[in-house]
Amino acid sequence: MTPEVIEADGVRLRQFRPADVADLAAGCGDPVNLRFNPGMPQPYTEADARWWITEGAPAxxxxxxxxxxxxxxxxxxxxxxxxxxxxxxxxxxAEVGYWVAPWARRRGIASAATRALADAALRHGVDRLELMTHAENPASQRVALAAGFTHEGVRRSAGQLRGGGRTDLLAWVRLADDP
Ligand SMILES: CC(C)(COP(=O)(O)OP(=O)(O)OC[C@H]1O[C@@H](n2cnc3c(N)ncnc32)[C@H](O)[C@@H]1OP(=O)(O)O)[C@@H](O)C(=O)NCCC(=O)NCCS
Incomplete structure (x- = not known):
């Protein structure tokens, strides 16, 4: 995909910038976020946020x-x-993923952002967009439904747990030709 600015329902999707470092470190460092995103470093420092902005996101x-x-x-x-x-x-x-900082949750932000990003991906060549949630993450399951995804099934042992071990993931899918 090519970066653009996407505006929808009170949210803006834009590129990360250096001024985001403190908010990014505080948001990603939230324990709930780290639980459901086991690939993120813990603790999540401002150095990790700077790496994401300059290297991770561009990659x-x-x-x-x-x-x-x-x-x-x-x-x-x-x-x-x-x-x-x-x-x-x-x-x-492809697969979509998301997180929202604790101070901004329960205002519809993840739902609006995920729907807008899914719309853009499905307009730009993706025919099948997957979304994976942990069984113990009802908030993320609500986001999947609100963003127009259909529950497809269980991916056995598809998720890794922080500290080791694996867990089942629920698979949600949107297709380009879904109504
Ligand atoms: C999951 C997460 C992204 C939701 O973000 P959000 O902006 O608060 O979500 P929304 O405000 O769009 O809420 C979507 C739905 O989830 C529900 N919801 C939100 N937080 C909830 C919670 N803690 N428990 C139960 N339901 C919750 C909302 O009521 C809403 O339900 P509705 O569609 O029936 O009205 C956010 O909690 C988060 O970042 N969690 C940690 C990271 C994570 O889990 N990422 C997803 C990995 S798959």
Whole structure:
């Protein structure tokens, strides 16, 4: 995908920038976020946030995915992140992921951002967009439903747990030709 600015329902998806470091470190460092994103470093420091802004996010774009900051449309302050990864070009398939900072939750931000990003991905060549949630993450399951995804099944042992071990993941899917 190519970076653009996407505005929808009170949220703005834009590129990360150096001024996001403190908000990014505070948001990603939240224990609930770290639990459900076991690939993020713990503790999540401002150095980790700087690495993401200068290297991690650009690498996601370079591999055909997306790594957007979710920003408040009024203040432009960072309130979360939403991205596209696991891009499989021959299958025209990818996966969407997201997180919202604890101080911005339960205001519809993840739902709006995920729907807008999914719409963009499905307009730009992805035919099948997956979304994986932990069985113990009802908030994320609500986001999947609110963003138009259909529950497809259980991916046995597809998730890794922080500290070791594996867990089942629930698979949700949106297709480009879904009504
Ligand atoms: C999951 C997460 C992204 C939700 O973000 P959010 O902006 O608060 O979500 P929304 O405000 O769009 O809420 C979506 C739905 O979830 C529900 N919800 C939100 N938080 C909830 C909670 N803690 N428990 C139960 N339901 C919850 C909302 O009521 C809403 O339900 P509705 O569609 O029936 O009205 C956020 O809690 C988060 O970042 N969690 C940690 C990281 C994570 O789990 N990422 C997803 C990995 S798959």
């Amino acid at each position: 996601a774009w370079a591999t055909g995915g997306a790594a957007y900051a979710i920003a408040d449309r009024t203040t432009d302050r960072l309130v979360g992140g939403a991205g596209i990864g696991q891009v499989v070009p021959p299958r025209r398939q």
